[in-house]
Amino acid sequence: MSESEMPLFLELIITLFLIAGAIIALIGSIGLARLEDVYMRLHGPTKASTLGVGCVLIASLLYFSFLKGGLSVQEALITLFLFVTAPVSAHMMAKAALHRKLKCCDQTRTGPPNE
Amino acid sequence: MIATVIPFVTGLFCIAVLLNLYRLAVGPDIVDRILALDTLMINSIALIVLADIQMSLGILFEAALLIALMGFVATVAMTKYLLRGDVIE
Numbered sequence: 001m002s003e004s005e006m007p008l009f010l011e012l013i014i015t016l017f018l019i020a021g022a023i024i025a026l027i028g029s030i031g032l033a034r035l036e037d038v039y040m041r042l043h044g045p046t047k048a049s050t051l052g053v054g055c056v057l058i059a060s061l062l063y064f065s066f067l068k069g070g071l072s073v074q075e076a077l078i079t080l081f082l083f084v085t086a087p088v089s090a091h092m093m094a095k096a097a098l099h100r101k102l103k104c105c106d107q108t109r110t111g112p113p114n115e
Numbered sequence: 116m117i118a119t120v121i122p123f124v125t126g127l128f129c130i131a132v133l134l135n136l137y138r139l140a141v142g143p144d145i146v147d148r149i150l151a152l153d154t155l156m157i158n159s160i161a162l163i164v165l166a167d168i169q170m171s172l173g174i175l176f177e178a179a180l181l182i183a184l185m186g187f188v189a190t191v192a193m194t195k196y197l198l199r200g201d202v203i204e
Contacts, residue, residue, distance in 0.1 A: 011116045011117060012116070014117055015116055015117060015120050018117070018120055018121070018124045018165075019120060019123075019124060021124075021161070022123075022124040022127035022128055022161075023127065025127070025128060025131050025157075025158060025161060026127045026128070026130060026131045028131070028154070029130075029131035029132075029134040029135055029154060029158065030131075030134060032134060032135060032138050032150065032151065032154055033134040033135075033137055033138050038144060038146050038147055038150075041138075041147065041150060042150065045150060045153065045154035045157070046153075049131075049154055049157050049158065050157065052161070053157050053158070053160055053161045056124075056161045056164055056165065057160075057161075057164060059168070060164045060167065060168055060176075063117070063168055064168075064173050067171065067173065068173060072173070074176040074177075074180065075164070075176060077180065078160065078164075078176065078179055078180050078183055081180070081183050081184070081187075082157070082160070082183055085183075085187040086157075088187075088191070089153055089187060089190040089191060089194070092190065092191055092194040092195070092198075093146055093149060093150055093153075093190070093194055095194070095198060096146050096149070096194040096197040096198055097144075097146045099197065099198050100144065100145075100146065100197065102144055102146065
């Protein structure tokens with residue numbers, strides 16, 4: 001099946017997923033660039049970027065499932081892998097930041113333990 | 116419709132990659148740099164998948180899967196090194 005035979009609603013859904021994913025991932029990267037300390041910066045990429053890339057992967061799943069006439073599992077595999085590993089790496093990075101006793105910004109009420 | 120929207124989406128992801136590179140260059144501590152590298156990997160997965168859709172190939176997902184795997188392993192190895200001073204004890 002070719003792209004020209006794609007029904008309109010499927011094309012709309014794929015486009016919506018692509019645009020939403022790009023905007024969400026961009027918001028995550030803006031958060032990485034602009035927030036003040038490490039503990040805040042961890043929030044942007046680990047949640048928003050993962051969700052944005054997940055949206056793009058779902059769009060790709062729909063597109064190739066239609067194009068090849070069958071469920072394309074590989075994209076679902078990448079999405080699952082990303083969603084499983086993102087919290088783990090975020091936890092490891094937060095632990096590393098606490099271990100190095102990095103300063104948080106002054107308005108944070110409960111800072112990292114300082115013993 | 117998809118073919119017209121893909122350059123726009125790719126541009127947004129390229130801006131995201133540039134912001135990550137900024138944090139990678141500026142980042143006051145090494146944890147910031149690890150975080151920037153991790154985000155760079157995630158955004159590059161999205162760029163590869165977009166190229167796959169653009170060219171209607173359906174074979175680039177393997178590269179995306181490899182990069183996802185390598186990014187996770189690299190992040191865990193670097194943070195492990197920071198935490199313990201050693202990767203494999």
